[in-house]
Amino acid sequence: MPRSPQENEALFDRRAATYDEDVRRPTGVLVGYEVSLYQAAAMILLAAGSEVLDVGIGTGAFARPLAADAARVSGVDVSAEMLARCRADHPSFALGMGSFLQIPHADRHFDALVSSFAFHEVPPAERPRACAESARVIRRGGRIWLLDIVFASSASLAEASEELHEQWDPDEIYPLVGEMDAALRTAGFSQLRWQQTAPYHWAVTGRRVT
Ligand SMILES: C[S@@+](CC[C@H](N)C(=O)[O-])C[C@H]1O[C@@H](n2cnc3c(N)ncnc32)[C@H](O)[C@@H]1O
Structure with missing residues (x-):
C-alpha cells in the first residue's frame, strides 16, 4: 500500500x-544513486538564464550542478526538514513547500522542470495528474528531466524484488517505463528519450509542445 502524503512528509522529515x-x-533500489545523478545531469542542456524548478528537491543534490547555467533554481518538497537542509547548503535557491500534485507556481513559469528519486512517491493513480501539473508550470517548448527508480517491465520489477529480497520495500509501487511514457505524452510532452542509468534507475527527458 503506498504511503499517504502525510506519512511521506513525516518519513522524510525524520530522514533529513x-x-x-x-x-x-x-x-537496495538506490544502488547507483550518485552515478545516476551524474548521468542524468549530463543529459540536461539548459540555455543560459533558464528558470528551473526541481520537484522533490530534497537536500538539493540534483539541482546543485544546474545552478551554474540557470538564472534561478527553485525547488519544492513536501518535507520542511529536507528543505531546511537544502536552504542551508544552497541559500540562493528559491525554496518552498509543494509536491508533484500541487506546484505553487504560475502556469508556464519555468523553462525546465527536473526531479530525482521523487516521482515514485506519488501514488500510481495520481501519476497522470502529477505529469499534468508538471506540464502546467513549463512554458511551451520547455523541457522536463525526470530521474527515478523505474522498471522497463513488470517482469523486470518482479526480478528486482527477488534480487533485493529483504531490501525490497513492499510499500513502494515503482513506475514502469511504458506507464510513465504514456502519462507524460498525455500531459503534453513529446520527443521523450529514455536512458537507463543504473540497474534500477531510468532517466527521461521530454519537451512540452502544447
Ligand atoms: C529519495 S528523496 C530524493 C531527494 C533528492 N531529489 C535527491 O535526489 O537526493 C525523495 C524526496 O521527495 C520528496 N517527496 C515525497 N513525496 C513527494 C511528492 N508527492 N511530491 C514531491 N516531492 C515529494 C521527499 O520529501 C524527499 O525529499
Missing part, C-alpha cells in the same frame, strides 16, 4: 538529518 550520509552508501 542523515539523508546525505545515507545516499553516499546506497543500498
Whole structure:
C-alpha cells in the first residue's frame, strides 16, 4: 500500500538529518544513486538564464550542478526538514513547500522542470495528474528531466524484488517505463528519450509542445 502524503512528509522529515550520509552508501533500489545523478545531469542542456524548478528537491543534490547555467533554481518538497537542509547548503535557491500534485507556481513559469528519486512517491493513480501539473508550470517548448527508480517491465520489477529480497520495500509501487511514457505524452510532452542509468534507475527527458 503506498504511503499517504502525510506519512511521506513525516518519513522524510525524520530522514533529513542523515539523508546525505545515507545516499553516499546506497543500498537496495538506490544502488547507483550518485552515478545516476551524474548521468542524468549530463543529459540536461539548459540555455543560459533558464528558470528551473526541481520537484522533490530534497537536500538539493540534483539541482546543485544546474545552478551554474540557470538564472534561478527553485525547488519544492513536501518535507520542511529536507528543505531546511537544502536552504542551508544552497541559500540562493528559491525554496518552498509543494509536491508533484500541487506546484505553487504560475502556469508556464519555468523553462525546465527536473526531479530525482521523487516521482515514485506519488501514488500510481495520481501519476497522470502529477505529469499534468508538471506540464502546467513549463512554458511551451520547455523541457522536463525526470530521474527515478523505474522498471522497463513488470517482469523486470518482479526480478528486482527477488534480487533485493529483504531490501525490497513492499510499500513502494515503482513506475514502469511504458506507464510513465504514456502519462507524460498525455500531459503534453513529446520527443521523450529514455536512458537507463543504473540497474534500477531510468532517466527521461521530454519537451512540452502544447
Ligand atoms: C529519495 S528523496 C530524493 C531527494 C533528492 N531529489 C535527491 O535526489 O537526493 C525523495 C524526496 O521527495 C520528496 N517527496 C515525497 N513525496 C513527494 C511528492 N508527492 N511530491 C514531491 N516531492 C515529494 C521527499 O520529501 C524527499 O525529499
